[in-house]
Amino acid sequence: MAETATRTTRHSPLAHAADRFAAATRTSGGDLRLAELPFLAQLDVRLDPKGPAADAVGMALGLPLPLEPDTAVRARDAVRDLAVLWLGPDEWLVVGRPGTQQDLETRIRAAIGDEAAAVTDVSAQRTTLLVAGPRAGDLLAHGCSLDLHPRAFGPGRCAQTTLARAQVVLVGRERGFWVLVRSSFADYVADWLLDAATEYL
Template structure:
């Protein structure tokens, strides 16, 4: 289990993010210390079904789909890979639940909470800000709520999650080592909307 650090990757930038956000245009904020567990398993095997029962929803099986169940978000990352997001402090219980359901079958359950942080970009201009550095079509008919994609934003690898479209709200799940770079880029990209 990864031990939580005393501060998040963007704790030193909280004030800067607040100053460069405008709720009526675009808001940029960190959602720190989210529990993140990576799951690898054959979804067609018995363990896939047991895991679905254990978490209260079947694992999403369509590329880029997201399932919400209780306090969990389950993101499809590949044909046999998912990222489960939960409240702070729940990574160990998530691991225990998944490992028990996995049993002796081939698979992996790994706490990756310390590997990434989440940056929320929301507000009426959020989509326009992200479009400056992301090649995905973020229009709601193409990338609506409960959709995710592994992509590049300003040449940094991120997992992009659409949380809502009215008003637009996105999560950028980014490696801790790239978090400051991505927030600096977002602040610059949002400048014209924040004024």
Template sequence: MADPTLTPRSPLLSAKERLADATRASHGRVRLAELPFLTQIGLRLDPKGPAAGAVGVALGVPLPLEPDTVTRARDLTVLWLGPDEWLVVGEPGARRELEDRIRAAAGDEPVSVTDVSAQRTTLLVTGPHARDLLAHGCSLDLHPRGFGPGRCAQTTLGRTQVVLVARDRPGAGFWILVRSSFAGYLTDWLLDAAAEYL
């Protein structure tokens, strides 16, 4: 867990201008940006136990029970990662409040709540060629019929393990949640793959 007394530093701070330059050069065909410091809480519990429903009520959004799906509320996104595993993604700085809400709702039920916010950063890829760009290095079928809004998957992109999320409406693009230590490499890969749109 990161030291809360230190000022957070984005793992892609030095790439911010390169991402913005590529977005401008593509004339909107692809848009690339980092969404730093999103709160990310790993959650494990019995999906058939009473805690699952109680946690969903406390968060204001039910835990998705269908594989590779996403549920959303106003300021929260919950990703299905496994039969008893979810990732709760919220606004920057919401870690403590989300952890407290989840633990209070679970009560005495067995639950694992882990702050993994410092583990990953998030890249946003949008634009009319976002799917084409990602298809250069992802083995998933990214066609909207197979991977449309509200879908997520743990996969590889450019040989990097990521969690890929199709945002909640057509045209909203994708979140790529990538380990901070691989974020620079993946950014370089995305910029290289985007060259044909610049």
């Protein structure tokens, strides 16, 4: 009897919303871009920021761990598209291209060596929404109490905050924002964004 392998297709939490995001983006006339960035690698790293492991992890990633609260660093080139977000005095979120989580975890663990630290793959915990365009800050301001003006929250800034009462990690990007949201709240946040965006469509 021949064996048949069952192949499961992986679906992102918001795959069903792709057409709605695309329609809103088209209708906005360039003012907004909404999209899901599914399956980004995400690793939560906890260690002593003053210990040798912090420098070693920075060297392994090619990016220093940011030490200033609510900041992020990013490297983007032909090989890497990597960001490290400050989440707390001894906690960072490393975000990379889809499918790179195992490589990142291996490199981070090797750099840490015998130092006291924790590395947790949380890639499946959240999905990422891109909110970009000239009206991106205005849209998010409907449900977020942070000052999202580019002078206050531009590239290199991040924060754990709430958006329409949902816990998110908000990251300032060159032309907009990443909204990292738990998969269980992704539908709610997507619906809220699309509803709030009607003002600009």
